[in-house]
Amino acid sequence: MELIDFFTDYTLRTITLGTAILGAICGMLGSFAVLRKQSLLGDAISHAALPGIAISFLITGVKDANYILLGALISGLVGTFWIKGIVKRTRLKSDTALGLILSLFFGFGMLLLTFIQKMPNANQAGLDKYLFGQAATLMEEDVWVMAIVTGVSLIVLLLFWKELKLLLFDADYTKTLGFNTRFLDILITTFIVLAIVLGLQTVGVVLMSAMLLAPAAAARQWTNSLGVMVVLAAIFGAFSGVLGTAISASQNNLSTGPVIVLVAASFVIVSFIFSPGRGLLFREIRFRRSRRELHLKKTLTFMYHIVKTHKNISHPHAIGILNNFQGFTKKTLTKLEKQQFIKIEEDQWAMTAKGYEEAASMYNQIGNDND
Amino acid sequence: MIDNIAIKIDDLTVAYDYKPVLWDIDLVIPEGVLMAIVGPNGAGKSTLIKSILGIIKPIAGSVQIFGKPYQKQVSKVAYVPQKGSVDWDFPTTALDVVIMGTYGSLGWIKRPGQKEKKAALEALEKVGMLEFKTRQISKLSGGQQQRVFLARALVQDASIYLMDEPFQGVDATTEKAIINILKELRQAGKTLIVVHHDLQTVPEYFDWVTFLNVKGIASGPVKDILNDDNLTKTYGINYKVAVNK
Numbered sequence: 001m002e003l004i005d006f007f008t009d010y011t012l013r014t015i016t017l018g019t020a021i022l023g024a025i026c027g028m029l030g031s032f033a034v035l036r037k038q039s040l041l042g043d044a045i046s047h048a049a050l051p052g053i054a055i056s057f058l059i060t061g062v063k064d065a066n067y068i069l070l071g072a073l074i075s076g077l078v079g080t081f082w083i084k085g086i087v088k089r090t091r092l093k094s095d096t097a098l099g100l101i102l103s104l105f106f107g108f109g110m111l112l113l114t115f116i117q118k119m120p121n122a123n124q125a126g127l128d129k130y131l132f133g134q135a136a137t138l139m140e141e142d143v144w145v146m147a148i149v150t151g152v153s154l155i156v157l158l159l160f161w162k163e164l165k166l167l168l169f170d171a172d173y174t175k176t177l178g179f180n181t182r183f184l185d186i187l188i189t190t191f192i193v194l195a196i197v198l199g200l201q202t203v204g205v206v207l208m209s210a211m212l213l214a215p216a217a218a219a220r221q222w223t224n225s226l227g228v229m230v231v232l233a234a235i236f237g238a239f240s241g242v243l244g245t246a247i248s249a250s251q252n253n254l255s256t257g258p259v260i261v262l263v264a265a266s267f268v269i270v271s272f273i274f275s276p277g278r279g280l281l282f283r284e285i286r287f288r289r290s291r292r293e294l295h296l297k298k299t300l301t302f303m304y305h306i307v308k309t310h311k312n313i314s315h316p317h318a319i320g321i322l323n324n325f326q327g328f329t330k331k332t333l334t335k336l337e338k339q340q341f342i343k344i345e346e347d348q349w350a351m352t353a354k355g356y357e358e359a360a361s362m363y364n365q366i367g368n369d370n371d
Numbered sequence: 372m373i374d375n376i377a378i379k380i381d382d383l384t385v386a387y388d389y390k391p392v393l394w395d396i397d398l399v400i401p402e403g404v405l406m407a408i409v410g411p412n413g414a415g416k417s418t419l420i421k422s423i424l425g426i427i428k429p430i431a432g433s434v435q436i437f438g439k440p441y442q443k444q445v446s447k448v449a450y451v452p453q454k455g456s457v458d459w460d461f462p463t464t465a466l467d468v469v470i471m472g473t474y475g476s477l478g479w480i481k482r483p484g485q486k487e488k489k490a491a492l493e494a495l496e497k498v499g500m501l502e503f504k505t506r507q508i509s510k511l512s513g514g515q516q517q518r519v520f521l522a523r524a525l526v527q528d529a530s531i532y533l534m535d536e537p538f539q540g541v542d543a544t545t546e547k548a549i550i551n552i553l554k555e556l557r558q559a560g561k562t563l564i565v566v567h568h569d570l571q572t573v574p575e576y577f578d579w580v581t582f583l584n585v586k587g588i589a590s591g592p593v594k595d596i597l598n599d600d601n602l603t604k605t606y607g608i609n610y611k612v613a614v615n616k
Contacts, residue, residue, distance in 0.1 A: 035461065080478045159480055166471055170457045177475030178445035205449070224462045224507040 012249055016133050018143040019260060021240030022199050025150040027215035027237025028157065029195045031230045032188050034216040035168045040095065041080070041189075043209035044102040046196045048079025050109025050205050053130050054116060063127065065142055065201060072130075072197045079105050080193055093112060106205070133204030135256035146198050153191045157230070164188060165226055203257035214264035215240065221275035240264035297362055299332045300341055303351060304359035313356045316348040375402035376438070376563040377531055378423060382433035385418055392418045396432070396587045400564065402530075404579035405557040407567040407593075411606050414584040416566040417453065420533045423564075424450055436531065446476060449529035451520050453536050453549060459509045465519050466504040469494055473525030487526075494522035499548060514545035531562045538567070550576050573597060 033042055049072035057063060058070025079101050086097040113128055129137065157164065166174045167184045175181045192212070199208050219232035244260030273281050299322075306321065307313050319333070333349065336342045341355030351359070380398040393415040400406060406478060408416045423429040423434050425441040436444040449472070472494070473487040495501045498518040503511060511519065517537060524532055532553075538546050538548065553563050553576075573580055574593055582588035582596070582605040589601045 037458070162474055162477070163479065163480060164465075166474055169461045169463065169468070169471070170452065172421070172424075172426050172452055172456065173450060173471070176445070176450045178472075179443070179479070214383065220462065224464070226462050229462050237429055 007146075011161045012245070014140050014143055015138045015249075015256070016242055016245045018138040018146060019135060019202060019245045019256070020238040021143065021146045021150055021241075022166075022195075022202055022214065023211065023237030023239070023241035023260070023264070024234040025146070025153060025195045025237075026199060026211040027219065027233035027235070028150075028230055029153060029188075029192050030214075030216035030237070031233045032164065032168065033115045033192055033212055034220065034224075036188075039208050039213050040098045040209070041083070042192065042196060042212040044083060044098045044105075045076045045080055046194050046200065046205050046208035047102045047109070049073070049076040049107035049197055049200055051075050051105055051112055052078075053127065053200070054109055054112035057116060057127055058112070065137075065139070066145075068130075069145070069197055069201075072200055073193065075105065076193045076197055077190065080189055084189075085318075109205075126280035129204075131206055132255060133200065133202045133207070133257035135202045135248075135260075136266050138202060149194055150196060153194070156187065156191065158189065160184065161227075168226075192345070203260060207257055209265060210261045210369065211237065211240075214261070214268050218264075218267040218271040221271040221278045224277070237264070240267060294337060296332055300336060300355065300359045301363055302336065303342065303349070304356070304363060307351045307356065307359075314343075314350045314352065316345065318352040319344075319347050319349055322349075373506075375484075376400070377402040377404075377436070378564070379438075380423070381433050381435075383419075383422060383429050383434065385415070385422055385427060385429045391585065393422065393429075394586050396588055398581065398587055400562065400579075400581075400590075402562050403557065403560050404580060405553060405563045405565070405577050406579035407565055407573050407577040408581045408583055409567055409570060409573065409605065410583035414605075415585050416583055417535050419583060420450075420535055420564065420566060423447065423533060446527075447530045449524040449527035449532045451524045451532070451534040451537055454513065454520060454539060454587045456535075459511070459516060461508065463508060464499060464505050465508055465511060465515075466491055466495065468508060468519050469522045469526055472523040475527060490526050490528075491522070494525040495519075497525060498522045498552065514541040517541050517545065517549070521552065525552075529561070532564070534554065534563070534565045536566050536568065538569070570602070 030042070033039060052071035052073065052075025053068050053072075055075070056067045059071075060067045083094070083097045083101045086092055086100070087094045090097075092100075116127060126134075126137075163174070163179055163184055164187075166177075166179070167181060171181055173183070196208050196212065199211055203211050215233040215237035216229070218236050219229045223229050224231055231356075240260050240263040244263045245256055247263070248254040248256040248259040271279070273279055276282050302322070303317075306317055307315070324335075332343070333344060336355070337344050341358055342351055343350050343352060376399055378398070378400040380396055383393055383396040383398075392413075396419065408419060409414055418427060422429050423436075423441065425434075434441060436448060436551040441448065450533045466488075469491040470483050470487055473483050473490060477483060479489070492501065492504065496505055498521050500515060500518050500522060503515060508516065508519065517540070521534075522538060524534070537549055541549070553565070556563055557578075565577070567577070574597060577593055579591065580593045580597060581590040582601050588604045589596045
């Protein structure tokens, strides 16, 4: 497939638009799931949607995407609120409840799928596509549904931004200010379930949670503001959708859903390593730099002790007397000279006024614990 | 006789699962006191505060704030939760957290504006944290985080302040700074209820004290009821060892 087809091919355009919108809504709402420490909830919800898909087909007998969506939504919501109910009413921790509901619903869904496959109905073919998703089946009307849901969730987020932010940070406090936290919880959870259900057709039950989490986790690395994080996550999600679709379209037979997820994952990897504030690379660089700095300062304080014994602070001393100090290297001396803290002449060094001042202030900061 | 009652608790019983955490508490807190709630670990101190605030539903009993249930008096009560109850890696700044204190008076949907920002900056200045206003909250020290929480409560401009261990994990300087602010608030006629751990500072910091160990042991002016009898009832026979360690 040529690059030009990407812009002219109608089907491909529809799919690209669909995956982009899907990525955006998932990134946006995924930020809330990640910050609420409910990352695994997404996984449980998407698996919990499977029996809904099957039951919806069993009832209607047709493979209409809208009915299937509705079935998935109901079963996803039931699963979610069962999880919340289990955590609230029993002593089970949330990871146990998540795992329990996830496997229970998924198992039941698989059972129904195999049952359906044995039915003498030509319609049933392709229902198992919901397991790993098939972007190629996206129609223009599916994209419209995605766009509308994304629009509505954007409005809701903007409207209740303040309340949702407070709920994320400090739920108990939100309650004491008189806000109905149960309403807020149901609101945000419902939209998360909606986003997941929307993605089932494209990405599938198994991989859907990655769409929710990866863009949000990547975005968190680049910013310390919730607003920026949500916008960034939406952008990362949309890009993953577009790039994933493009890659899978240019390589025949590559399944779109997994490629989108892999692109999103690469956003995460790049962010984890290269983001300036929290990234591993810059953290390591900062760590090494501050260690070198400390090393330098230690040498300077040692020199300060020697210099202090003389009336003239710039009296030269032999470099040799530094030898019994372990932190000393030729390199540190050159660096100190560069910063004009000392002067070096042949095998002697002398402290400058600037160096003395620096060392004295440092010495006062650290205290006299060397004495 | 007490003239003005800030908080009145009747027959309050709270249980997690089958185990009672608070048992039949009757408590009257007069307006304008700076009160410590003391008791051993698991005595239900935090639970008592959370029950007053309606965070935890009791299985029996009632709490009245100035004669009415909490839900009707939301704007009169400010809360300083335990520092450890939130994730400080949340993407936000110190100023932003303090502005959250204005959300209650703003109500649903309305966004904070210049007025709320100004109030938050004043509160930050009061707790000596103005210079850290734009700092990401995870980069604040424990004591600074505690001050931010205090500032958030100050912004609420309430009549009653409920604080859950505001001195936990803070250094001596911060502790003094916080207690000075609390005393100032009392001077202004506010009622302050503080979960406190250090028995030795009770007489210095507080004028009222409640001893709690699942049941209410005693409550009243520090000079009247801080005695061996009540301490033993609250902490058991070994309390002196605990105090003098």
